[in-house]
Amino acid sequence: MSSQCTKPQFVTSEPLGGWTDGRYYIYNDMWNISGYSVTQTLYACAYNNWYVVANMNNDSGDGAVKTYPNVHQDFNEPAISSFHSISSSFAETSPGVGIYEDAYDIWINGVANSGSTEVMIWTQNHGQSPSGSVEGAATFGGRTYKVWKSGSYIAFVANANFTSGTLNLLEVFNWIITKGWIPANSTLGQIDYGAEIVSTGGSPATFSFTNFAVNTS
Numbered sequence: 001m002s003s004q005c006t007k008p009q010f011v012t013s014e015p016l017g018g019w020t021d022g023r024y025y026i027y028n029d030m031w032n033i034s035g036y037s038v039t040q041t042l043y044a045c046a047y048n049n050w051y052v053v054a055n056m057n058n059d060s061g062d063g064a065v066k067t068y069p070n071v072h073q074d075f076n077e078p079a080i081s082s083f084h085s086i087s088s089s090f091a092e093t094s095p096g097v098g099i100y101e102d103a104y105d106i107w108i109n110g111v112a113n114s115g116s117t118e119v120m121i122w123t124q125n126h127g128q129s130p131s132g133s134v135e136g137a138a139t140f141g142g143r144t145y146k147v148w149k150s151g152s153y154i155a156f157v158a159n160a161n162f163t164s165g166t167l168n169l170l171e172v173f174n175w176i177i178t179k180g181w182i183p184a185n186s187t188l189g190q191i192d193y194g195a196e197i198v199s200t201g202g203s204p205a206t207f208s209f210t211n212f213a214v215n216t217s
Contacts, residue, residue: 092208094163117152
């Protein structure tokens with residue numbers, strides 16, 4: 001695992017600030033901060049070595065996700081069936097305070113539009129609950145997940161937290177296709193990894209990310 005970024009090439013506190021590094025984009029993504037007291041600064045050495053220092057609370061009690069700092073790769077909607085393999089690796093260190101989850105956020109059949117499906121894979125959960133209800137369980141790479149679903153939102157929540165690893169994403173997509181939840185001709189829009197943050201307990205907290213990569217063939 002890489003050591004934490006100490007000489008950042010890019011720093012931003014802008015809500016929609018971001019940086020392109022090769023085929024990846026590191027994004028501060030403070031998408032839902034209106035009406036809340038939130039600060040968040042992103043420090044990036046590279047797409048696979050960056051961190052944020054965030055400060056927010058859940059004093060309203062509504063449990064709203066306020067930010068999703070992430071690194072992602074965009075795709076030009078290739079058919080999932082055209083891939084022989086889609087895998088991704090990650091490593092993260094999270095503060096263990098407040099409410100958050102570290103997770104993949106993957107967009108199928110468009111990105112965040114009315115016809116797209118959002119697929120999340122929660123690798124570490126610290127007090128969060130997904131939308132929807134449990135529709136069953138699935139096992140990938142020896143890890144078991146509860147599968148939550150609400151309309152076009154699907155979340156695979158790991159039964160046991162893990163902070164690094166390599167996931168076979170094509171296996172996940174094919175499982176969803178087999179369930180009939182997305183069409184067999186579905187396309188890939190975006191693969192993100194980061195932290196959905198609800199609260200840091202009202203004090204600054206650091207979320208660090210290393211070793212991210214997406215590999216396809």
